[in-house]
Amino acid sequence: MTTSAAGQPLIPQPPATVAALRQAVRQITPAALPAFTRELDQAADQSRQGSDLAPLQRFIAQWAAYVYIQRQPGLSADLRRWEERAASGDATQARQAASKIGRILDRAHAAVGLHSR
Numbered sequence: 001m002t003t004s005a006a007g008q009p010l011i012p013q014p015p016a017t018v019a020a021l022r023q024a025v026r027q028i029t030p031a032a033l034p035a036f037t038r039e040l041d042q043a044a045d046q047s048r049q050g051s052d053l054a055p056l057q058r059f060i061a062q063w064a065a066y067v068y069i070q071r072q073p074g075l076s077a078d079l080r081r082w083e084e085r086a087a088s089g090d091a092t093q094a095r096q097a098a099s100k101i102g103r104i105l106d107r108a109h110a111a112v113g114l115h116s117r
Helices: 018-028 030-050 054-070 073-088 091-112
Strands: none
Touching: 018 030, 018 054, 030 054, 054 073, 054 091, 073 091
């Protein structure tokens, strides 16, 4: 992953297009590129089968939010910590972690101006 100045995003938030998001994923989290490609293929297949753009729109919203989070090392680290806590804690810790994760995801979706539903 590319490094950044203190607290600065690694890259600017790219436009919410498949090509721009693919390039951003390649730049900041190359290990996620196979998942990106696999999920894009699934969304495209679902869109073709149902003659509906909703699966592709959800894909773009999900990956735009992912890039928003991953391009900010501090936010990305917070998300990972809460995910680990959700997986390893008791019910109370899991609820608290789920709430924090939800807030991070809500913030990311709001920032990119897209909805995942």
